[in-house]
Amino acid sequence: xxxxxxxxxxxxxxxxxxxxxxxxxxxxxxxxxxxxxxxxxxxxxxxxxxxxxxxxxxxxxxxxxxxxxxxxxxxxxxxxxxxxxxxxxxxxxxxxxxxxxxxxxxxxxxxxxxxxxxxxxxxxxxxxxxxxxxxxxxxxxxxxxxxxxxxxxxxxxxxxxxxxxxxxxxxxxxxxxxxxxxxxxxxxxxxxxxxxxxxxxxxxxxxxxxxxxxxxxxxxxxxxxxxxxxxxxxxxxxxxxxxxxxxxxxxxxxxxxxxxxxxxxxxxxxxxxxxxxxxxxxxxxxxxxxxxxxxxxxxxxxxxxxxxxxxxxxxxxxxxxxxxxxxxxxxxxxxxxx
Amino acid sequence: xxxxxxxxxxxxxxxxxxxxxxxxxxxxxxxxxxxxxxxxxxxxxxxxxxxxxxxxxxxxxxxxxxxxxxxxxxxxxxxxxxxxxxxxxxxxxxxxxxxxxxxxxxxxxxxxxxxxxxxxxxxxxxxxxxxxxxxxxxxxxxxxxxxxxxxxxxxxxxxxxxxxxxxxxxxxxxxxxxxxxxxxxxxxxxxxxxxxxxxxxxxxxxxxxxxxxxxxxxxxxxxxxxxxxxxxxxxxxxxxxxxxxxxxxxxxxxxxxxxxxxxxxxxxxxxxxxxxxxxxxxxxxxxxxxxxxxxxxxxxxxxxxxxxxxxxxxxxxxxxxxxxxxxxxxxxxxxxxx
DNA sequence: AATAAGAATGCAAATGTTTTCATTTTCGCT
DNA sequence: AGCGAAAATGAAAACATTTGCATTCTTATT
Numbered sequence: 001x002x003x004x005x006x007x008x009x010x011x012x013x014x015x016x017x018x019x020x021x022x023x024x025x026x027x028x029x030x031x032x033x034x035x036x037x038x039x040x041x042x043x044x045x046x047x048x049x050x051x052x053x054x055x056x057x058x059x060x061x062x063x064x065x066x067x068x069x070x071x072x073x074x075x076x077x078x079x080x081x082x083x084x085x086x087x088x089x090x091x092x093x094x095x096x097x098x099x100x101x102x103x104x105x106x107x108x109x110x111x112x113x114x115x116x117x118x119x120x121x122x123x124x125x126x127x128x129x130x131x132x133x134x135x136x137x138x139x140x141x142x143x144x145x146x147x148x149x150x151x152x153x154x155x156x157x158x159x160x161x162x163x164x165x166x167x168x169x170x171x172x173x174x175x176x177x178x179x180x181x182x183x184x185x186x187x188x189x190x191x192x193x194x195x196x197x198x199x200x201x202x203x204x205x206x207x208x209x210x211x212x213x214x215x216x217x218x219x220x221x222x223x224x225x226x227x228x229x230x231x232x233x234x235x236x237x238x239x240x241x242x243x244x245x246x247x248x249x250x251x252x253x254x255x256x257x258x259x260x261x262x263x264x265x266x267x268x269x270x271x272x273x274x275x276x277x278x279x280x281x282x283x284x285x286x287x288x289x290x291x292x293x294x295x296x297x298x299x300x301x302x303x304x305x306x307x308x309x310x311x312x313x314x315x316x317x318x319x320x321x322x323x324x325x326x327x328x329x330x331x332x333x334x335x336x337x338x
Numbered sequence: 339x340x341x342x343x344x345x346x347x348x349x350x351x352x353x354x355x356x357x358x359x360x361x362x363x364x365x366x367x368x369x370x371x372x373x374x375x376x377x378x379x380x381x382x383x384x385x386x387x388x389x390x391x392x393x394x395x396x397x398x399x400x401x402x403x404x405x406x407x408x409x410x411x412x413x414x415x416x417x418x419x420x421x422x423x424x425x426x427x428x429x430x431x432x433x434x435x436x437x438x439x440x441x442x443x444x445x446x447x448x449x450x451x452x453x454x455x456x457x458x459x460x461x462x463x464x465x466x467x468x469x470x471x472x473x474x475x476x477x478x479x480x481x482x483x484x485x486x487x488x489x490x491x492x493x494x495x496x497x498x499x500x501x502x503x504x505x506x507x508x509x510x511x512x513x514x515x516x517x518x519x520x521x522x523x524x525x526x527x528x529x530x531x532x533x534x535x536x537x538x539x540x541x542x543x544x545x546x547x548x549x550x551x552x553x554x555x556x557x558x559x560x561x562x563x564x565x566x567x568x569x570x571x572x573x574x575x576x577x578x579x580x581x582x583x584x585x586x587x588x589x590x591x592x593x594x595x596x597x598x599x600x601x602x603x604x605x606x607x608x609x610x611x612x613x614x615x616x617x618x619x620x621x622x623x624x625x626x627x628x629x630x631x632x633x634x635x636x637x638x639x640x641x642x643x644x645x646x647x648x649x650x651x652x653x654x655x656x657x658x659x660x661x662x663x664x665x666x667x668x669x670x671x672x673x674x675x676x
Numbered sequence: 677a678a679t680a681a682g683a684a685t686g687c688a689a690a691t692g693t694t695t696t697c698a699t700t701t702t703c704g705c706t
Numbered sequence: 707a708g709c710g711a712a713a714a715t716g717a718a719a720a721c722a723t724t725t726g727c728a729t730t731c732t733t734a735t736t
Contacts, residue, residue, distance in 0.1 A: 008482060010722055021686045026724055036684060051481045056458045057404060058722035060395035061691050068438070068459065076414065077424040078622055086415040089441055098455055100406070101439045103427055117436055120394045121406065143389040144346060229626040258623070265628040284416055285596070285623070288567040290603040348692055359716045364694055374702095374714060396692035399721050677736100684731070691723085701714065706707100 009050035018046035029054060060122050069097045069125045069311065070118035074106045078255055079283040080227060081129065083300040084151065088127065091308025095316065097124070108195050112137045119144055125311045127151055131158050132197040147320045151307045152298075153198045154327040161323035163307040167198045167280075170296045170330045171205025171250075174278045177294070177332050178248045179213050183276060186210065187221035187246030189235050189256050199252050202280055206250050221246050225256055232256040236263030240275060247275055248338070254279035254286045257293050261337055276338035292335030299328050347388035356384035367392060398460050407435045407649065408456035408464045412444045416593055417621040418565060419467065421638040422489065426465065429646025433654065435462070446533050450475045457482055463649045465489055469496050470535040485658045489645045490636075491536045492665040499661035501645040505536045505618075508634045508668045509543025509588075512616045515632070515670050516586045517551050521614060524548065525559035525584030527573050527594050537590050540618055544588050559584050563594060570594040574601030578613060585613055586676070592617035592624045595631050599675055614676035630673030637666050 015022040020039055027034050028043040035043075046052070060066035069092050073081050089099050100123055102114035111128070115137050118126065126141065126148040138159055141148045152164040178186060193200035210217060220242065225235040232251070236259060239245065249264075251257035257279025261271065269275050271291050279286060282297035306326060314323045353360045358377055366373050366381040373381070384390070398404035407430050411419050427437050438461055440452035449466070453475050456464065464479065464486040476497055479486045490502040516524060531538035548555060558580065563573040570589070574597060577583065587602075589595035595617025599609065607613050609629050617624060620635035644664060652661045 012722080022723080023687080023725080024685060026722095027685085030724075034684075039684080051478070053454065053457050053482065055399070055460060055722055057395045057398035057460050058691090059724075061393070061399055061693085061722080062724050063691070064724070066395060066459075075424065076427065077420050079417065079420075082415050082417075082420060086413065086441060089414065089439070093440070098459060099439050101427070101437050102431070103424060116391065119391050121404075121436060122393060122395050140389070144391065229623055233626050259626060262626050262628045285567055288571050288597060288600050290600045350692080360693080361695080361716060361718095362714085364692095365715085368694075372714075377714080393692055396721090397694075399692080399723080400694050401721065402694070679736080680734090682731105682733085684729100686729075687727090688725100689727105690725085692721100694720085696719085697717090699714100699716075701712100703710100703712080705709085705711105 009052040011052070011054070014043065014046045014050055014052050017050060018042045065124045065315065066122045067097055068100050068121060068123045069127065069315075070100045070102070070115075070121070070123035071127050072102050072104065072111055072114050072118065073129050075103050075227075076101070077103075078227065078229075079285060080253065080255060080281070083284060084304040087301040087304030088151070088308040091305045092312055095309070095312040097312060097315075106195060108132065108134045108137070112140070115140055119146065124315045125149075127307060127311060128160075130197045131155060131162065132195055132200075145320070147311060147314050147323065149307055149311050149323060151303060153201065154325065155197070155201065158325065161310075162325045163303055163310070163328070165298045165303070165328045165330045167201035168205035168208075170280050170298065171202030171207075172209040173205075173296045173330055173332050174202075174250050174280055175206040175209035177334070178250065178276060178278060178338065179209065179215070181276070181338070183248040184215050185247040186215060186217055187223070187239055187249045188217060188251075189223045189225050189232060189239070189249060189260060190252035191226050191256070192224055202252060225252075225259070227253060227255045229255060229259040229262070232259030233263040233266075234259075236260035237267055240264055240267045240269060245275070249275060249277045251277065251279045254281040254283040254293060254295055257295065257337070258283075258285065258289065261289065261291065261293060272336065272338045278338050282333055287333075287335070289337075291337045294335045294338035295333050297331045297333050303328055347390040348393070349390070352381065352384045352388055352390045355388060356380045403462045403653065404460045405435055406438050406459060406461045407653075408438045408440070408453075408459070408461035410440045410442060410449055410452050410456065410464070410466050412467060413441050413565075414439070415441075416565065416567075417623060418591065418593060418619070419638075421622060422642040425639040425642030426489070426646040429643045430650055433647070433650040435650060435653075444533060446470065446472045446475070450478070453478055457484065462653045463487075465645060465649060466498070468535050469493060469500065470533055470538075483658070485649065485652050485661065487645055487649050487661060489641060491539065492663060493535070493539065496663065499648075500663045501641055501648070501666075503636045503641070503666045503668045505539035506543035506546075508618050508636065509540030509545075510547040511543075511634050511668055511670050512540075512588050512618055513544040513547035515672070516588065516614060516616060516676065517547065517553070519614070519676070521586040522553050523585040524553060524555055525561070525577055525587045526555060526589075527561045527563050527570060527577070527587065527598060528590035529564050529594070530562055540590060563590075563597070565591060565593045567593060567597040567600070570597030571601040571604075572597075574598035575605055578602055578605045578607060583613070587613060587615045589615065589617045592619040592621040592631060592633055595633065595675070596621075596623065596627065599627065599629065599631060610674065610676045616676050620671055625671075625673070627675075629675045632673045632676035633671050635669045635671050641666055
């Protein structure tokens with residue numbers, strides 16, 4: 001039985017109690033300057049007494065904003081995007097928006113489905129990670145004419161405003177760094193790249209530098225591992241236990257680099273003596289680890305903050321479609337792993 | 339200029355194009371079995387052609403569900419909750435719900451504000467972390483009669499259904515483990531506990547075991563550090579560089595334990611020879627680290643999955659308010675840090 | 677004290693759906 | 707063919723707000 005007595009007060013009840021019309025209550029919330037101080041007080045008291053909570057859904061129906069922003073990420077599972085998500089969330093929260101979040105697990109078809117889902121909720125803006133998306137996702141966003149941005153990678157000619165670092169640059173920076181220190185026997189551990197433009201660009205950057213320096217990387221020194229400590233640790237162990245092993249390792253990101261360092265340590269190698277390892281990202285933990293991980297810093301917090309505030313700004317000022325991309329510079333951080 | 343021509347089709351346009359009434363279109367979405375196959379096809383074609391996306395906000399206004407669930411966490415920033423969030427998100431996604439997420443930074447007043455915010459969006463359910471919340475938050479939830487659960491800690495007498503482990507138990511398990519191995523000189527590094535029931539219970543658990551074993555812990559061996567690698571590393575270094583140093587360390591969670599291990603390594607100590615370290619949580623990375631961190635496992639994925647699916651179930655079947663708490667057992671994982 | 681301007685408020689329409697109830701269509705039988 | 711039942715559809719009300727327009731109340735000015 002237990003009748004679900006959801007007696008949530010609505011605006012008319014508040015109005016009745018305050019002895020005003022519903023319009024006035026609405027105005028008291030949305031345009032407080034239009035209502036006399038004393039009545040505003042009365043409304044506030046009624047709101048308090050009834051425990052009224054305004055209904056954003058009903059607002060949103062009015063062509064008003066839903067005050068939500070959709071954020072679609074590959075995963076929230078590890079350190080990769082956590083700083084980014086946190087700073088993005090903080091930035092939009094400051095403007096009164098709430099995040100609708102969805103994770104697709106590096107599957108771009110699922111990403112499309114989640115995009116649809118978030119659009120059903122009439123998010124006021126949308127943020128995706130990276131530049132690789134299926135055509136359907138792009139056209140969906142375009143047709144709905146919802147302000148959308150892309151975070152984490154920056155490349156010329158991107159179809160949506162992009163806030164991120166040039167990942168080609170990141171990859172080549174890592175490679176150049178090792179080469180500058182005299183390394184020529186270089187191995188690579190990267191995740192699958194077909195649906196991951198960030199990793200792909202990094203890999204391309206690293207390979208292009210190697211090529212231009214006349215360094216070729218044998219196939220058995222090019223391993224694939226997902227962004228997962230256990231798997232990357234295993235990959236590194238495999239690579240470093242081979243009869244011929246590279247003297248340096250470029251990793252697709254810092255999760256892989258962390259795994260690789262552990263793998264190397266367990267294989268009884270010393271860093272950087274026996275093998276040098278560099279990562280990309282400068283994730284939480286990379287600085288504190290012993291040995292600290294040499295890495296190419298992507299300024300996640302700054303990227304998230306700017307992406308969030310620029311998106312909000314575009315929404316609030318109705319300057320849609322003219323969000324300017326921003327390229328963040330990467331920086332090589334040398335630590336003791338290399 | 340650039341007239342923002344948001345020509346988003348609505349249900350009546352779809353109806354017009356399909357040559358049916360709006361009701362039929364609505365039914366085609368919500369009760370497909372009630373509409374003839376051929377007209378359903380026609381509707382689908384119209385939907386496709388117009389790029390129509392249904393408006394959940396308008397649905398929600400109908401007393402129908404908003405199909406969103408609010409998740410309020412202290413932080414998404416590091417590894418603490420990432421597994422939990424991911425598994426919770428996956429679980430509710432499977433049932434067609436989307437997550438509205440908010441992070442309050444371990445500030446329970448902000449948590450209250452975010453709770454309000456999410457209720458404005460008419461979330462169908464709400465999940466909070468831990469049992470410490472200000473009174474206003476509890477009454478708010480009660481008054482709105484929104485199904486709400488609590489994740490991560492389980493303690494008798496909790497005011498909301500709780501899905502989590504008994505953190506007192508976790509703390510005492512860690513202490514008992516060290517004591518069983520003959521340790522009596524034990525130090526503690528915990529975060530501030532006033533607004534953090536999980537950490538508080540763990541600390542109480544550890545202290546109670548020590549007390550019952552006749553072990554007293556001097557004040558200078560009890561340090562406070564937030565869940566932050568850098569700070570906890572520093573704390574551990576301070577502690578272990580003192581003229582008298584403990585031979586074992588219990589850490590408030592694995593983030594602190596990881597920092598402590600790094601601190602110990604940098605202080606030139608060997609583990610577990612010079613100092614044994616145990617954490618709580620078994621976060622990602624604790625197993626892979628070298629040395630691996632001995633820790634009390636809290637089954638984050640299982641907790642998140644069950645919490646998500648139980649909450650959805652309650653919402654979908656309208657069995658609100660009768661969600662059953664579930665206590666997950668903890669398990670000591672011995673690795674090489676102790 | 678009368679008036680005009682401006683401030684404050686209320687009325688009613690509009691928003692995009694879902695759902696109940698009524699009506700129409702279809703279909704199987706005789 | 708015609709009937710009744712069942713299936714399919716439509717009309718209209720309802721949901722909780724916002725807002726344009728109209729009305730009423732204040733206040734300052736003469």
